[in-house]
Amino acid sequence: MIHKLFKYLHKESIDYTIINGYKSLFEKTNTSEDVDILFKKEDFLKIEHILKGFCKLNDFKIVQIYHQEVYAKNIFIFDPNTTKILNLDTYGKLQRKHTAFFTETEIFKNFSTYKGINILATHQEFLHYLLKKIDKNEITDTVFNYLQMLFFKEEALCKKMLKQCFKNHSDSVIKALQSKNKSKLLESIETLRKDIVSNPKIPLNDRFKDKLRILKRIIKPTGITISFLGPDGSGKSTIIDGLTHKTLPFRKTTYFHLKPIITNNKSIATVNPHECAPYSKLKSYVKLLFFVYQYNLGWLKNIYLLKIKSTLVIFDRYYDDLIVDKKRYRYGGSKRVAKLIRFFIRKPELYFILTTNADVIYNRKQEVEFSELQAQIKNYKALTNGKQYYHIDVNRSPDSIVKDVYSILMKKMNERY
Incomplete structure (x- = not known):
């Protein structure tokens, strides 16, 4: 994809x-x-428009945009x-x-090329790479x-730039490089980090733009929540594990079981989910009200902040499971009431409903009666709407299933842009 982008930028005369x-x-x-790529300021300010044109031409999709700083955006295609x-x-x-050691004119008038693509002039690449590695x-x-x-x-030129960049310790960098002594550079790395020339006076306009950037991240978080539903034996854990090993356009991935509450257990295995008798109607309805409290408070405390931090939040099961399999949760009340309560609970943006023929799942796990499993599969499929709830047939290889889940997730992410 990246080489197609280079050709597109050259064709459109975008530096x-x-x-x-x-x-x-x-x-x-x-x-x-x-890829780390620098544009002229005027082009950066319309970079989303430029990349949308590139994507339209090649049938690619923008699936994520982190606005990290005023003049820095991480964009996933x-x-x-x-x-x-x-x-x-x-x-x-x-x-x-917040210090620019080269002007835009200096960069774009003196750039080099490597196999037909534009790169920084050597001394500019040297300084930027050095500062980046010292900082990290x-x-x-x-x-x-x-x-x-x-x-x-x-x-x-590199010596000249070092003297401009460091207040007092440029000589130690020069000596370390000339003597080919990495240890000398490592010994003074903390001193060098503090010695880098910085510009605390950020322009008022940039400060205002940065506040707007942060506000936008809060109002429109870049993270997303998804849930996997399905009977025991449908392979939820396997598919979740496969998805988390894919290249994902998120800062990190977090796992929750059933509720948006932090626990030490990644999964809670239930050997015999129907062994306990249901609660009375009164106790069942009190439990639903407690669920409303748990889910909404847990969402505010745990999920919303994760979404702001560009996290993929994965739920293994969710409240909907109670409607499909009320015996597991000892729910003895009306199904209609349980459905009504669902309107008062925060929901993930995407649900993946993993089912297939009852015979296939029953051969994997026999934790409920076959007739009960058939009823569960029917109820899970009834949730499917192709917009928020997607049915995934799991009678195939895990790789094939993960590929479908991944594509649906990317399609959902693209709808934001």
């Missing part, structure tokens, strides 16, 4: 430079499409045909600690060797 890691984009062993994701870190300014404390042998290569390629 860009790859900040670092450009060599890996041409390696056959590279399976990650994670999905290819439905290959199910691959392109992860673009887009920038409108090349800066560290990631000075490995590979990183140090690469920094050395860049440094000796344009030594005079």
Whole structure:
């Protein structure tokens, strides 16, 4: 996908430079499409429009946009045909600690090329890469060797930039590189991090834009909640595990069982879910009211903040299970009342209903009577609407099931954009 994007940008005469890691984009062993790309400020401000044009031309889909800083957006593009994701870190300014060491003109007048794509000038790449690795404390042998290569390629300019970047300790960086002594650089890394020239005076306009950015993240969180429903033996745990090992456009993934309440157990195994007698009607209705309290308070305390932090929140089962299999929850009240209560409970954006023929599931697990299993499957399928509740036939390989779940999730994410 990334090489198609380069061709598109060249065709549309949109200036860009790859900040670092450009060599890996041409390696056959590279399976990650994670690219740091810098645009001119005027193009960055309309980057979503530019990328939507690119996606429309190639039948790709934008599935996630994190607005990390005023001039930094992390944009994920999905290819439905290959199910691959392109992860673009887009920038409108090349800066560290709110300090830009190069002007836009300096960058775009002096950029280099590598196999036909635009890259930073050597001294610019050197400084940006050095600051990034110091900030993250990631000075490995590979990183140090690469920094050395860049440094000796344009030594005079790199020295000049180091003296501008560090207030007092540029010489220690120069000596470490010249003497090929990584340990010397590591010894002074904390000092260097504090010594980087910073600009605490952020323009008023940028500060205002940053407040708006944060407000937008709160009002429209970039995370999403999904739930997996289905009888015992439908393979919920296997499919959830498979999905979490895919490349996902989220900061992290969090798991909940049944309710939005934090517990120490990833799964709660029920050997005989129907062994206990149902509660009385009165006790059952009190339990429903307690569920309303638990689900809504748990959502406010745990889920909403996770969504703001761009998390994929996965539920194994949810309140809907009580409507399908009331014996499991010892519910002795009216099904109609249970359905009514559902309107007062916060719901995930997506449900995946995992079922297939009763014979197949019964051969996997015989935890309920066959007739009860048939009734459950019928009730689960009745929830399906193709908008929020999606039925997934699980009588096939886990990889095939995960692929379908993944595609539906990406389609749902794309609807936001």
